[in-house]
Amino acid sequence: MTGEIIIQAKNLTKIYNGKIRAVSDLNLEVKEGEIYGLAGPNGAGKTTTINMLITRIKPSEGTATVGGYDIIKDSLEVRKLIGIVPQDFTADEDLTGRENLFMVSQFYDVPKSHAREISERLLKLVDLEDAADRLVRTYSGGMRKRLELILGLVHEPKILFLDEPTLGLDVQTRAQMWNYVKDIRNKMKITIILTSHYLEEIDELADRVSIIDHGKIIITGTPQELKASLKGDIVNLTLSDEKSMEVMKTIQGVLEITETGPNSLRIKVENADKSLPDIVNFISHHGLSITQLTVQKPSLEEVFLEYTGRTIREAEGGEDARKLAMNVRRVRR
Amino acid sequence: MSGLWPLTSRELKKWIRNPTFFITGLIQPIFWIALFGSALDITKFFEGPEGSLAASKILNGAPNYITYIVGGVLTTMGLFTAMFSGTQIIWDRRLGPMGRFLSSPIRRSSIVFSKIISSVIRILPQAAILVIAAYFIPNGLKFPHGFTILDALIMATAITLIAFIFSSIFSVIATRMTNMQSIFGIVNLVNLPLMFVSYAMFSKQMMASWLGNIAQYNPVSWSAEAIRTVIIYGNLTPSQWLQVEQWLGALAALAFGLLILTAILAEREIRD
Numbered sequence: 001m002t003g004e005i006i007i008q009a010k011n012l013t014k015i016y017n018g019k020i021r022a023v024s025d026l027n028l029e030v031k032e033g034e035i036y037g038l039a040g041p042n043g044a045g046k047t048t049t050i051n052m053l054i055t056r057i058k059p060s061e062g063t064a065t066v067g068g069y070d071i072i073k074d075s076l077e078v079r080k081l082i083g084i085v086p087q088d089f090t091a092d093e094d095l096t097g098r099e100n101l102f103m104v105s106q107f108y109d110v111p112k113s114h115a116r117e118i119s120e121r122l123l124k125l126v127d128l129e130d131a132a133d134r135l136v137r138t139y140s141g142g143m144r145k146r147l148e149l150i151l152g153l154v155h156e157p158k159i160l161f162l163d164e165p166t167l168g169l170d171v172q173t174r175a176q177m178w179n180y181v182k183d184i185r186n187k188m189k190i191t192i193i194l195t196s197h198y199l200e201e202i203d204e205l206a207d208r209v210s211i212i213d214h215g216k217i218i219i220t221g222t223p224q225e226l227k228a229s230l231k232g233d234i235v236n237l238t239l240s241d242e243k244s245m246e247v248m249k250t251i252q253g254v255l256e257i258t259e260t261g262p263n264s265l266r267i268k269v270e271n272a273d274k275s276l277p278d279i280v281n282f283i284s285h286h287g288l289s290i291t292q293l294t295v296q297k298p299s300l301e302e303v304f305l306e307y308t309g310r311t312i313r314e315a316e317g318g319e320d321a322r323k324l325a326m327n328v329r330r331v332r333r
Numbered sequence: 334m335s336g337l338w339p340l341t342s343r344e345l346k347k348w349i350r351n352p353t354f355f356i357t358g359l360i361q362p363i364f365w366i367a368l369f370g371s372a373l374d375i376t377k378f379f380e381g382p383e384g385s386l387a388a389s390k391i392l393n394g395a396p397n398y399i400t401y402i403v404g405g406v407l408t409t410m411g412l413f414t415a416m417f418s419g420t421q422i423i424w425d426r427r428l429g430p431m432g433r434f435l436s437s438p439i440r441r442s443s444i445v446f447s448k449i450i451s452s453v454i455r456i457l458p459q460a461a462i463l464v465i466a467a468y469f470i471p472n473g474l475k476f477p478h479g480f481t482i483l484d485a486l487i488m489a490t491a492i493t494l495i496a497f498i499f500s501s502i503f504s505v506i507a508t509r510m511t512n513m514q515s516i517f518g519i520v521n522l523v524n525l526p527l528m529f530v531s532y533a534m535f536s537k538q539m540m541a542s543w544l545g546n547i548a549q550y551n552p553v554s555w556s557a558e559a560i561r562t563v564i565i566y567g568n569l570t571p572s573q574w575l576q577v578e579q580w581l582g583a584l585a586a587l588a589f590g591l592l593i594l595t596a597i598l599a600e601r602e603i604r605d
Contacts, residue, residue, distance in 0.1 A: 106336070
């Protein structure tokens, strides 16, 4: 799974109108075969970063290589190598789903018979085979998103860029999209770069994630590492009898124990998955029984809070962030 | 990896599939020839043998006004249809497909040329219908000296060139525009002047002299006159041939210049 480095950005910077620093000195490395997440609030610079990597806009400073090609000098080679699922809909509403797939495959000179075969496979993958010959204008929002997902795949790219794949979808459809993305990764052996401001989406899908805010990468790691860096899953338990609280501290991985009520304990551990069996063993070894047990794991939301000093909702709700996002969007037009 | 063919076939599919667009496009030429041919016909005021001589003189020898005007209406129709190819570029930008095109490994000029080619193709059946309609309406189009394949080819060439010229001008204008109103404003500003400051509807003799002098530099005049000469005279004399060749040559030169300009500007300027 951990392959060679396939995308490398060095000091990537985008300045709009000489003053709005949408992305600032960004460095990142993506390994072949992984799902790499870019997480952060709206206006953090995720889409601008993606747009530079897919050669849709030119960086103001710095550069990057994608699949070994420079995004400025060899932009055409980069475009051949990558598939894109942008935030906005790009399918032609007056054509059918299948016709859209076929048109895009021709942009990449995919031989016709092969294009038909891939289209069939992809339509099946996202459960659109029944709607394939309907005009896209008749599709629901979720169907259009699914079509966008496979429009980025008809030429079997090595790298897929997914920009906010579930933006504006309801919870059910979002979970469905996650399954499709996982399917694509498993079946197509492809590197995926995913941006999202839904942190649980990054947590669910990404192998590694960079948290990005104000155009800068704050921290990078696997979601597990990032959450573990917060030092603390919480195990809440209630015992049938009150005893030997102090002794429990000797269990490996236990950081802190507080009494939360009669017979109730709140145990902070490094990793609940590892410590829980020890705790349970310890308790039964001492002849006690558990009446209630819950495990609380930190989410990426808390990671974001820890490293940026605010929650992602505050970051998005903030007047500054909203203004910046709007300005960037306006000048991009 | 040029992308020209998939993009052009997309445009044509959309055209054929949109019944309103398709049918109105086919009815329009019939309206035009019937309305313009009747409304603007001033030769009805000339009476008697002297009158018909005078009428023939201001109509460059055409037997009636509709015969005179067909070249002009064909050209104007090409002009009006072509001017709207810019709007298609703006739609693609606003509705999203442009983002997909720009991030694909296709030539960026293909995006613009697909609009130009499809608008040229759309005009040709309209032109054929217009000629047929003009022929069958009462006191309509007459070919005093017959009609040959060569005549048809010259007509088609003139219309193709006019459509190419104006759709490339308006496509280039649209490459960086996001606002539909702006392009409609420009179209409305120039369409009627282009039509009336030309020999499309009236001959030079009927115009104020200054207007007639300006009109001779309008490509609309060149196309209208070339088609008209072929229709009225049939077998052309060497000097008439030379004149037709000059008009078509000027149109071709202009079209070629615009082809180069469009290729360069589209490659460089087209934005999301």
